[in-house]
Amino acid sequence: MGELVINLSQGFRMLRAFFLSFLALFMAYVPSAKAQAVDGGRALVELIAERESVEPGDTLYVALKMDLDEGWHVYWRNAGDAGLPPLVDVLDGSSISDEHLGDFVWPIPHLLPVVEGEIMDYGYDDRLVLPFPLTVPADAEGSVQLNLLADYLICEEICIPETAEVSLTLPVGGSDPHVEHGTLIGEWVAKAPLDFDGEARIHTASAPWKLSLKTDGGFEENADIRFYPFAHEISHPADQPLSFGSDGATLSLTPADASLDGTLDGIIVVETKDGARTGYTISAEQGEVFENTAGIAARPAYSGGGKSLIGLALAAVIGGLILNLMPCVLPVLSIKAMGMVHAVSSGHQSEVRSHGLWYTAGVLLSFAALAAAIIAIREATGTANLGFQLQNGPTVAVLTLIMFVIGLWLLGMFELGTSIQNTGNSLASRSGSMGAFFTGVLAAIVGAPCIGPFLGAALGAVLDRPALSVMVVFLAMGFGLALPYLVLSFVPGLSRLLPKPGRWM
Known part of the structure; x- marks a missing residue:
């Protein structure tokens, strides 16, 4: 009898252990509200929901939660003078389509002064939670999956475009609240304007x-x-x-x-x-x-103010002059200086003036084209920013390669010949007027995005003004960039100060 009782007891213990193991394994495969934070680089991004489970046809709030690195900020729906607001796109594999998602509920922003009195943005720092309504499909069963690509511009002293792929799984069957996430989403919905x-x-x-x-x-x-x-x-x-x-x-x-x-x-x-x-x-x-x-x-909440178009144009001319000292422009200007030295050595003042005029024409035409492109983009999208093209990887790679080749040439690593007026472009390699013209084009391409003193204020203040004002300020900026070489071309005394061609070239 004693052995029977012992064996029964051991059997019950084995049965209980088997049942608990089976239960744990079952629970591991039962769908539950799951989300995982993703490190976008300078922000930790997560997709959260106010519910742990949902019913078909339910409408609930989910939210894009962003914890930003210290000192960095992102933008409101209207970024202000510069910037882009966060947005999301539905990815493949999601059982929720665009039509089931509502618009962001934007909390009230605060001011982000970039240049005091000249460039103002609107946005958020530290943490941003962007709630938006989600409607569960009426035929949903098992679980619903939401996969989103969060695309945002995050800025400190510089601005960096980042993306993060975030996802959320919600089991279908019940409407259990998620206390922590529901409370957080409710707090941020309350921050929206009434x-x-x-x-x-x-x-x-x-x-x-x-x-x-x-x-x-x-x-x-x-x-x-x-x-x-x-x-x-x-x-x-x-x-x-x-x-x-x-x-x-x-x-x-x-x-x-x-x-x-x-x-x-x-x-x-x-x-x-x-x-x-x-x-x-x-x-x-x-x-x-x-x-x-x-x-x-x-008393006004913020003291700023605009400037007259004449003042902005004058600031742009001074800023263009300063661009000649920027590292991104110096390699191109070295080529221009060599071209002018050759022209001076010919002894024909008319050729020197021609070089200066064609170089200036190349710079001004390029800045006019850039201004026209910015005006067109602004009309199409509502906003446009100078130099945003340099956040495009292929563009940066091409310009980096051009500057690297020019650097090797100037160091004497290889010889391109004395007729070279540019690099990376067959048109710019022609001597004379065409070479001077396309050297001006390259100087404008690499110099325009370099924002130095005076330029930040002028360009920030003018980008949201009428098209004519934008064009005037950009042409003033180009004129400032070309002015030193234009003066050298038309003042014989200054031209004679240039060194004669020799082995140093």
Whole structure:
């Protein structure tokens, strides 16, 4: 009898161990809400959901969660003077299609001054959570899979485009909340702007424009109020002087264009003296300023301002002059200097002047083409940035190879001959006028994205202005780049200071 009891006890223990092992194995294969953070380089990116499981036809919030490295920032839906907002694309293997995803719920941004008073961006640092609604397909079963490619521009002193492939698996059958993620998503949904319960008008008969906000009870007189536009109708870095009335407030906005078509759309952010910030979405109709919405002047929230076109053009000329000292331009200018030395040695002043004029023509034509391209891109996409092409790998590789070959040639590693006026291009290898012209083209190509002193302010302030202003500033920048060699060409005394050709070349 004793042996029977022992054997039964051992049998029950073995059966219990087998059952627990089977249960653990079963649970390992049961679908559950799974997501994994991905290191994009300077941000840790993750896809999270407010639920652990879902039912067919459910609508819930999921969110793109980004933890940024210290000192780095990303952008709002309108990046301001420069930048690009984050976006997502559905990848292959996802059981959720684009039509089941809603738009981002954008939290209110803060100001990102790039150049004080000249270039202003809007965005976020430290952490950003972008919620968006997801509708589960009505025929979903088992589990649903969401695979997204997050594409974003992240900036510190420089800007770097990054991508991260993130995914989320949600089991179908139940609607269990995810307490941690649901709480976090709820906090960030609450940071989105509310609908404005008053009225908004924009008066554009004269500059500055007047944005009039009327609401019952008005605003706190010690509050700071700033308007963040959805587009680029106003100057982003400019001051927005504020005055209060018994029924609301009025902001003075510096226009970027001479006229406004339709409504002025964006958000106003009201910050009270205790630091609390609340945003309101507005669509301001054109009309007269409301009565009792102005009168008591308040200290502006940000001090900036625009510059006249003449001032911006002068800054661009000075910045273009400074470009001649930039490392990215020096190799090309060495070639130009050699061409001028050969022209001077010929003893024909007309040939020297011809070199200077053709070089200047190449620079100016290239800057005009660049300005036209930026204007076209801006019209098509709403924003355009100088030098963004140098964040394209193949472009950087080609220019790096050209500069490397020029460097080896200047070091005497190989001989290209005295008629060479450029490298990497058969047109630029011609002597005389054509060589000078295409040397100017290459100088513009490698020099334009080099933002030095004076240029950052001028280009940042002009990129959202009318097309004519953009063209004038870019031509001024090119004229500054070509000016030293144009002066050398037309002042005989300076030309005689150039060294004679010899073995040093």
